[in-house]
Amino acid sequence: MAERAHVGRRPQPDRDVPVKPTSARLAFRDDVIVEEGSAAAETAEGRRTLVVSRGPSRFTLRGTRPEVARVLVRMTHEPVDTEAAVRDAPACARQMSAVLSRLGGLLAHHLRAGGEEAARIESSAGAPLTAAPVDAHAPVRMSPFSLCRSVDGHPVVESPLSTFRAVLTGAGTRRLVAELFTGGTAARFAEDTAMSPGDVLALVSHLAGAALVDVGDVEGFAVDRDPVLAQWDFHDLLFHARSRSGRYDGDYGAVFAHRATIEPCPAVRTPPQGSRTPLPRPPLGAVLAKDVPLTVAVEGRRSVRGRGLTPLSLAELGEFLYRTARVRTVTEALPEQGMPYPATSRPYPSGGAAYDLELYLTVNRVAGLAPGMYHYDPVGHALVLVNDEPEQRQLLLDWARRATGADQTADVHVMVTSRFQRLSWKYRGMAYAATLKHVGVLYQTMYLVATAMGLAPCALGGGDSDLTATALGLDYTRESAVGEFLLSSLPAPGDLPPAGHDGWERVNGHSWYRQARLHLEAGR
């Protein structure tokens, strides 16, 4: 039986005979242009000036030897064995190597297996790719930070730890990569797939050089012992790498990718159907007359996980929402000012004045307002009832109470949602990151206004967006919760739970905090 199991298997590579990986051929990425520089720059030996560009990146290669120039031009339409192309001319080989390391970020490494195209490893940043030395019997596996997704009909392997992506063009490579997600050795993969040991080793070495594959040692894999990587969730690191410029070469910033095909979302959400409760509007004079100085609000601000004996009043809720989130002005699209979409102005800042955030309130205890879930209409300064079903309300309130570790349920649970397409219509790569930044600036605005008003604020770090979407009747990918904030009446000074930092070692101007607190308490 054991012998029959081996029928048809190719002999395992001998451990003593090193397997030589087949080398990759190089081409420029599809979006690279190679042009002749000015004729004036040419020299008597026929050296030329070439300009290699990709988007706004331009490299001027002065004094390029004719043999090297010919190879570079060829690389715009086919993969070239660059080493072989200049092997007979050492001076050209040196220049070729220098040029390729300078243009590393524009290259695609083409690997072949069994005479066919197997994979293309493209650079997404400036670094050139160097294949890692991999022993055919060393443990290898796909990095736990790598992912495989379909792009233009091809599986593509990417990782936030890598400045490369591997486009799996060959069927054998796809089988090999599937095996790599489980792990093994290059020698074993050569047995299990129909690829030669040299081809497998070339693919594994290049994927390892690209940091898409990990190579282990007797102690396992270095990434598993790395205390920094251990503290990164896969999705967090991917989000970080993709929402910042640098190692990713996709569209980034205000590129208006959908301008020609999709209408921008309205600047203000159409208020839902439901009974409306107009909110009191605070007169500016009265607010200015009673407000504490900015420094008192900033320095005396603290999170309060608890509530006073008396419920929050409708006037307080109205003033809080008016001062933090109302719409002050609206405008139609202003394309001549670089704003081809309608916009608004509100008290807190928002990227591109896009104001994607909406507020919904789960009201638990507000004098003059029935418990329920409401949408805040920031133009009409009114609340619109969207759900008065007690069970879902209680689920959300309990979730929030547990998140603060408090015994009592807050008076109001503010749910912050984002109408995501307000930002993603304009921004690529950074839209969701901008949403979360908006949540941050809104939180601080809410903290400061609540502090100035003598209310109890507490931000929350997470929430159940599915539960919220169900309770509010939202379409998860169109609009869902991205933040939560609790607001209550302030407990009496004697009942105020200690601040988290009470008793910590004092470093810089702790007296500012104490005096600001005294100022706030004196004003109650």
Ligand SMILES: Cc1cc2nc3c(=O)[nH]c(=O)nc-3n(C[C@H](O)[C@H](O)[C@H](O)COP(=O)(O)O)c2cc1C
């Ligand atoms: C983004 C963010 C998330 C937070 N999440 C929670 C939370 O889930 N539960 C909680 O009790 N406090 C939460 N807080 C409040 C912090 O614990 C608090 O700001 C921190 O301990 C500093 O204390 P201070 O606000 O009293 O100065 C959060 C604050 C922020 C800004």
